[in-house]
Amino acid sequence: MEVREYQSSDEEGWLRCRVLSFLQTAYYDNVLQEKETYENPAIELVAVKDDQLVGLIDVEYEKTERTLCSRGNGLGGMIWHLAVHPDFRRNGIGNKLLAEAEKLAKQKGLNRLEAWTRDDDWVNSWYEKNNFRRVDSYLHVYMDGQNELKNTITSEKPSLYPVQVFAHYTGKETKKIKANYKRVHECICYEKEL
Numbered sequence: 740m741e742v743r744e745y746q747s748s749d750e751e752g753w754l755r756c757r758v759l760s761f762l763q764t765a766y767y768d769n770v771l772q773e774k775e776t777y778e779n780p781a782i783e784l785v786a787v788k789d790d791q792l793v794g795l796i797d798v799e800y801e802k803t804e805r806t807l808c809s810r811g812n813g814l815g816g817m818i819w820h821l822a823v824h825p826d827f828r829r830n831g832i833g834n835k836l837l838a839e840a841e842k843l844a845k846q847k848g849l850n851r852l853e854a855w856t857r858d859d860d861w862v863n864s865w866y867e868k869n870n871f872r873r874v875d876s877y878l879h880v881y882m883d884g885q886n887e888l889k890n891t892i893t894s895e896k897p898s899l900y901p902v903q904v905f906a907h908y909t910g911k912e913t914k915k916i917k918a919n920y921k922r923v924h925e926c927i928c929y930e931k932e933l
């Protein structure tokens with residue numbers, strides 16, 4: 740298995756790996772049809788085994804302090820995408836991608852990495868095992884159908900009726916929100932000093 744820089748010819752494999760990887764997570768319906776590109780420079784790595792793309796990591800990084808990361812001083816990097824193909828998990832591929840990204844991040848003068856992930860215990864434990872610290876969280880709330888939308892969301896446009904809504908909740912009444920809506924995820928911020 741080789742970890743190397745992403746090339747544009749990897750795009751199809753990158754998209755497939757990401758979508759398959761996310762199927763078993765709280766991001767199961769977060770599907771991309773094109774690989775994301777970034778305004779700032781980025782470390783974009785892939786893991787390849789027998790010509791198959793089996794893992795990926797994208798870290799966009801700051802050229803100016805606090806233009807990307809939500810906290811901290813100095814230049815930081817944001818992990819936007821991290822995924823290992825489900826058939827190749829628990830073989831150290833995620834660790835290897837992270838280690839290579841960290842090496843490059845240090846060479847570029849970054850002092851920390853930030854990542855946001857939802858409430859999949861096994862993914863959270865992967866971050867913790869890799870010495871990330873949980874530093875913040877808020878809720879991702881999906882509202883579906885009239886019962887859930889009623890008394891919460893109204894449209895001011897005539898003849899336009901919301902059917903599904905995705906919202907962020909940053910308040911303190913998290914228990915109430917979790918009780919009122921069927922699909923609520925905690926979105927957790929991790930930080931690692933380099």
Ligand SMILES: CC(C)(COP(=O)(O)OP(=O)(O)OC[C@H]1O[C@@H](n2cnc3c(N)ncnc32)[C@H](O)[C@@H]1OP(=O)(O)O)[C@@H](O)C(=O)NCCC(=O)NCCS
Binds near residue numbers: 823831833
């Ligand atoms: C998190 C992820 C990147 C880890 O990559 P990986 O190559 O499988 O992980 P590694 O081999 O480096 O580390 C293995 C550890 O990850 C965790 N892990 C990975 N897959 C797991 C699974 N299916 N069940 C339970 N734990 C799992 C465990 O802590 C495991 O350690 P263990 O085998 O000693 O119990 C990968 O599992 C993944 O793609 N997850 C889904 C996508 C995602 O949620 N990405 C981050 C959100 S942005």
